Each structure stands twice: as C-alpha cells, then as structure tokens.
Amino acid sequence: MQILVADDHKLVRDGLRPFLQELDPGAEILDAATLGEAIKVIEEKPGIGLVLLDLMMPGMDGLSGLEQIKTRIPETPVVIVSGYSTRDHVVSAVQAGAAGFIPKTVSGTAMVNALRLVLSGEKYLPSSTFFEDPNNQTINPAAAKPTGAPPPFDRLSRREGEILAQLVEGRTNKEIAIALSLQEITIKVHLRNVYRKIGAANRAQAVRIALQSGWVMPEVIN
Structure with missing residues (x-):
C-alpha cells in the first residue's frame, strides 16, 4: 500500500513513518511538504491507499486543499492530522470529505488504531466532537456507521474507565499500573471486568470497540 503523508514539518513526516510501517510493514511512505507537492505525488503515483493531510x-x-485532493482520488480515505481539533475544524473537515480527523496530541499507538478503523471503512473523529443529525439528536460522528449493539460504557466503574482510557492510548499493563499507582495484577483483574462489561474478547477488541464508539473518559462514571 502507498501512504502519502502531506505535512510541512519533516519532523512530523519522519516521526509518523514507524507507526505507518506498523500499520502495514510493506507500505511505501510518500512525502509532501506543500499542497502542490501532494497533488503532484497523487498525479504521478496512481493507487495511493491512504492520505494523511495537515490542514495548515x-x-x-x-478546506479547499482537501477538496482538491478528494476530487483527484475520491475513493481514497483522506485523514486530517492536525494540531487544531476544535469542533468546527472537525465537523467542517468531515463535511468536506475527510474520512477521519486525528489530533497530533494522540499517541502513536492510538493513531495506528484509528487508521486501522478508517481503512476498515469506518470514520474516526475525536470523541469530543458532536453535532446535530437531521432528527435533532446529538450524535458522535465517530460512531456514525453501525457497529452492532452500543457498548455499555455506563457500566464501567470510575477506575475501569481510567484503565480503558490508558488502554486506548496504547499503554501496557505495567505502564498503566505505574500511572495509576496500582499493582499490575490489579490492572489485569480490572481489565477482565472491562472486557466483560463492554463485550470485548481481548485487549485489541476492547480498543476497537472504544474507538468505534467514539468513547471518551467522562468526568464522572457511575
């Protein structure tokens, strides 16, 4: 698969490479530092499977740059990777054709999980982004595509929610234990409860369910 990373900061482009190779070890990573360069790469390299695009x-x-890219490769998912992720930025990008919007503040592992979601045909957006649907119901665009029964996150205890949030960020049990000042065996027990409550069979599935639902750790979990 060919992946185009369009960002004017070389440090960002280089920093994304190992995570994109984790996404697909055989991926050819293409670079662009300007919109013009991105369009040139797209025209010279037919068959690009994924585009990561910096809006700035x-x-x-x-968003005209995004629209120009989508005009040339309408079937290719274009994911915005930006340091600016306000509600207006995100919703406008989706309306213009973006398949996802990933803040540059997320961990590399969380980014890989989000991109896998996009490549599977889903949309991935920051879980804090909400908007009104035609029926005047507030929905999360990250969960716009049906994924079965909604995960019952309201069944999680405060501690279980904290641990799931750490899991989504790609942390190991040991790292979670250190961050929350708990024993590693305690993390394992809590994770078993999390899996049971949200209907996950394992760690990877729990992360996928959380990402698909657009779940975010609320201030208070009953």
Missing part, C-alpha cells in the same frame, strides 16, 4: 501546510486555503 503551505498551499492549503482552508
């Missing part, structure tokens, strides 16, 4: 790089005039 040179040549981008708002």
